[in-house]
Amino acid sequence: MRRPLAAVPLAVALALALLVPAMAMTAGVIFPRGSVIGLVPPAGMTESQAFPGFEDRARNASLIIRDLPPDAFGQIEAGMSEQALAAKGVTLLKQEPFPLAGARAMLYEATQSAGLVTVRKWVLLAGNETVTAFLTFQAPDSESEAYPSAVVKAAFATLSIRSVTEQMAALPFALTDLAGFRPVATAGGTVVFLTDGPKNAIEGAEQPVFVVSIGAPSPREGDRRDFAVRLMSGLPGVRELRLERAEPLRISGQTGFEVMATGKDAKTGTPIKVVLWLRFGPTAFLQMVGITRQDDFPDLYDRLRALRDGIESR
Structure with a gap:
């Protein structure tokens, strides 16, 4: 609803x-239905019918895209501390600024256990004066060959915002x-x-x-x-x-x-x-x-x- x-x-x-030209459009960018945020998804991923983003069902991998108000950036960033994530069962491995033209961005790498399965997670938090982009990529650790960190970062680097x-x-x-x-x-x-x-x-x-x-x-x-x-x-x-x-x-x-x-x-x-x-x-x-x-x-x-x-x- x-x-x-x-x-x-x-x-x-x-x-x-007002939205300003912040990020150059990359060839092949796909915008999920109804989303202001788009990118070039990793090979093997297609647009999901269940959520805004992309998925590879064969490998249980997903890339969820959310567009939020601009003031959401600070609120989300405050909740991405090692302690806050640990309280949710997520182990933060690394956090660092992520280069995106015209936007402030942070990249977080983490793991989470789901039963006997270890899930690897990458979260990109990016924002400008008009929107906060919150992207979550996750895949089982067993699929690290198909989705290494370099592939995820390459996809995140193509993030684009509609005019x-x-x-x-x-x-x-x-x-x-x-x-x-x-x-x-x-x-x-x-x-x-x-x-x-x-x-x-x-x-x-x-x-x-x-x-x-x-x-x-x-x-x-x-x-x-x-x-x-x-x-x-x-x-x-x-x-x-x-x-x-x-x-x-x-x-x-x-x-x-x-x-x-x-x-x-x-x-x-x-x-x-x-x-x-x-x-x-x-x-x-x-x-x-x-x-x-x-x-x-x-x-x-x-x-x-x-x-x-x-x-x-x-």
Whole structure:
């Protein structure tokens, strides 16, 4: 099940920076479905149908790729200490900086016992202003000839990040009217973040933010009001939330719902206005959230609605 936006921290929307050309694209790079991160997988590995990444089932080897918010880098790095890994049954053998153009990266090599089998692990943690890449390669020690350390490192060295244009093209929906906003980045292949203003790093809603995502399942007709209010009330990063209205409306010819609220940015205390729109389909729903400074909302409301009405399914 895909997560609705309520499961995505508001801080992500308020902190993302514009994607810059960070890593040159290497020939043969494959991006797993819905992933911002891609690479050239080792020979013998194919894209997995069970997780984002690649696998060699014959050798029980896997390469899992996760794209996370930029601020996840420090949190993950803190948890990769020898002591922290040992508590999980993982023995850290080596850690070192890993050379990647345009990104800070660390490589970890470790082993873990699974019954009578010793599993070798390589973890690449890489990040720039827009995304944290977290890659885990693992294979049984008995397959060290097929997957030596040099092969894993060679694959990691081809890591690439999609441009914003490529990320937008891969979404299951298109934004036909940006209303003066600019796309910042996408997440998970189903979420897009947009903003307007000169700054790339946003604090306290100093620039408006608009986030579009897909969630499932779609609620039953009689449950839609409660569902919409729960999503609004569950938005992280907002305190002193006060609902102003919650009512049904049609959006682009489909049934929908609008919830309007005021509140304060949890970090800075800045008064903010939040509008949440839902457009319901038979099995899934489109969720749109606009966040602005409270005083700026009257001037931005029409532009937010233009963004809302310009979203089309691909």
